[in-house]
Amino acid sequence: MKPTLRCSEADRVLRCNGSLRLTRLVDARESGPEAVMGQGVHFLAHDKMRRELGAVGNIGERPADMKAALNSAWIADFYVRQIKETVPADWSIEMEADLDHEFEQFILTGHPDDIAMNLEATEAMIFDLKAGYLNVDVAEINSQLLCYLCLILKAYPTLKKATLFLIQPRVDEDEGFERVSSVVVDDIPQAVRYLEAQINAAIANDMELNTGPKQCLYCPAKLQCKAVIELRAAMKTTLTKEDLERVKREPQDSVLADWYLDGKVLSGAIDDATKLAKERIKATGSIESSDGTRLGVKVEGGAYSYPSMDAYFEAHKLVLPDESSIPRCWKPSKTATIEEIARVRGVKKTGKDSVTATSIYDGHFRSYVVQGERVKIVELV
Numbered sequence: 001m002k003p004t005l006r007c008s009e010a011d012r013v014l015r016c017n018g019s020l021r022l023t024r025l026v027d028a029r030e031s032g033p034e035a036v037m038g039q040g041v042h043f044l045a046h047d048k049m050r051r052e053l054g055a056v057g058n059i060g061e062r063p064a065d066m067k068a069a070l071n072s073a074w075i076a077d078f079y080v081r082q083i084k085e086t087v088p089a090d091w092s093i094e095m096e097a098d099l100d101h102e103f104e105q106f107i108l109t110g111h112p113d114d115i116a117m118n119l120e121a122t123e124a125m126i127f128d129l130k131a132g133y134l135n136v137d138v139a140e141i142n143s144q145l146l147c148y149l150c151l152i153l154k155a156y157p158t159l160k161k162a163t164l165f166l167i168q169p170r171v172d173e174d175e176g177f178e179r180v181s182s183v184v185v186d187d188i189p190q191a192v193r194y195l196e197a198q199i200n201a202a203i204a205n206d207m208e209l210n211t212g213p214k215q216c217l218y219c220p221a222k223l224q225c226k227a228v229i230e231l232r233a234a235m236k237t238t239l240t241k242e243d244l245e246r247v248k249r250e251p252q253d254s255v256l257a258d259w260y261l262d263g264k265v266l267s268g269a270i271d272d273a274t275k276l277a278k279e280r281i282k283a284t285g286s287i288e289s290s291d292g293t294r295l296g297v298k299v300e301g302g303a304y305s306y307p308s309m310d311a312y313f314e315a316h317k318l319v320l321p322d323e324s325s326i327p328r329c330w331k332p333s334k335t336a337t338i339e340e341i342a343r344v345r346g347v348k349k350t351g352k353d354s355v356t357a358t359s360i361y362d363g364h365f366r367s368y369v370v371q372g373e374r375v376k377i378v379e380l381v
Contacts, residue, residue: 002102003203007110007147010199014143015215017202022209022221032275033068038131040069042113045076045129046095049083055114057095072131078169079129082180086165087116087125099151105200112148122160124152130168134217138181139166143195149185150192161186213264222269223276232266235259278375286380296380301371311368319364320344334369337361 003020005013013020040063047062049055063069069076087093093116100109114127126148130136139145145164153159162185171177185191209227216222239259247255278297281287286296320340342349342357350358 002105002107003206004107004109005147005199007108007112007144007151010143010147011137012215012219013202014198015212016208016210016219016227017205018207018209018227019215019219019221019225020202021206022225023219026221026224034132036063036065037068037072039063040066041072041075041131042129044069044073045079046114048076048080049093049095049114052080053084053087053093055093055095057097059095075129075131075169078179079127079167082165082167083114083116083127088118091116091118091125097155099148099155101151101154103196103199105203108147108151108199110144110148110151112152115152117156121156121158124156124159124162125165126152126162127165127167130166131170132168133170135171135177136166136168138178138183139164140181140183142166146191146195149188150195153188153192159188162188211262211265213261213268216265217268219268223272225269228265228269231262232269235262235266282375294380298376300374300376315364315368319360334361334365337365 005020009020009023043059043063043066046055046057046059050059083093093114095114096111097115098111100107112126113129116125116127117123126145128142128145128148136142142164145166149162149164152162163182164185165180165182166178167180168177169179171179173179209225211225211227211231216225216228219225222228277287277295281295281297286294288294316337322344338349338357338361341347341360345357345360347353347360348356350356
């Protein structure tokens with residue numbers, strides 16, 4: 001039976017061939033907060049494209065949980081603006097196309113965010129939106145986009161030229177990342193042959209697990225992965241206080257680099273394990289380790305969210321009427337807004353004075369801001 005590969009997992013599988021087989025053996029997990037936000041942002045973008053650009057396609061029902069997406073609606077606006085400025089007016093736009101093709105050794109499936117195409121179906125633009133904070137490979141080396149191109153060529157054999165766009169509005173350009181990257185592919189059949197050969201090689205080697213920050217980050221099987229478990233055990237014996245002191249005295253670049261990369265792999269697994277532990281403790285009250293340590297949770301104030309951006313900025317106008325202040329407080333930030341109030345009003349940020357920037361903020365903005373909760377695991381006596 002031929003294995004089925006989703007375009008969205010191509011990069012992980014090409015980096016860790018064994019993950020294709022391993023992920024099919026674990027239960028699917030519920031979407032985390034970032035994924036829920038991303039789904040909502042995609043819905044907002046596509047709903048806007050349908051209304052303003054005449055885009056077609058089945059974008060599904062409005063997600064039930066849209067709170068985080070509405071707080072990040074600017075991401076959808078950024079994405080739609082890029083498409084408006086790039087796609088010719090007489091081209092068609094298809095959203096969330098359901099594509100698949102059976103190759104000789106595997107089946108490839110995918111749902112490109114958006115495909116724009118000319119009337120002759122000889123030229124296309126493929127758009128992929130990433131709504132998270134983490135930088136992903138730019139369009140030129142992005143395996144997911146290349147997989148989409150393969151499927152589109154199979155659906156439209158007249159295609160001669162394609163431009164691939166990766167749009168990730170949240171990444172920090174000051175750190176050298178690109179919010180919008182693109183690459184033009186003129187020889188599409190050659191690109192398809194290259195990718196097919198890469199995937200065939202991965203399938204032939206599907207028992208080999210290879211840890212790394214990029215492939216392990218979102219892998220649903222990392223808690224059950226033998227390679228990650230072995231890496232954790234190895235780190236316990238090699239990353240000791242004595243080892244750190246030795247490398248501090250006699251720096252070894254390769255050792256430090258390996259520790260850093262291995263640490264990124266394990267931190268992802270630890271984050272997943274921590275999330276599961278919190279969920280279990282909240283359900284049962286406490287859990288106990290193999291050595292008898294009993295763990296509970298402590299709930300504290302978490303991040304702030306902004307249910308209505310319009311109402312929030314109306315409050316801005318009352319407190320900070322100079323519109324030049326708004327960019328300093330964008331994206332919405334309690335800290336940035338308090339600092340700006342202190343600067344404009346000439347008051348202290350906090351303290352015992354009758355009027356401070358914090359008291360002004362609490363008086364004018366509190367009703368427009370919702371504070372979440374932060375759950376910490378603590379040892380119980």
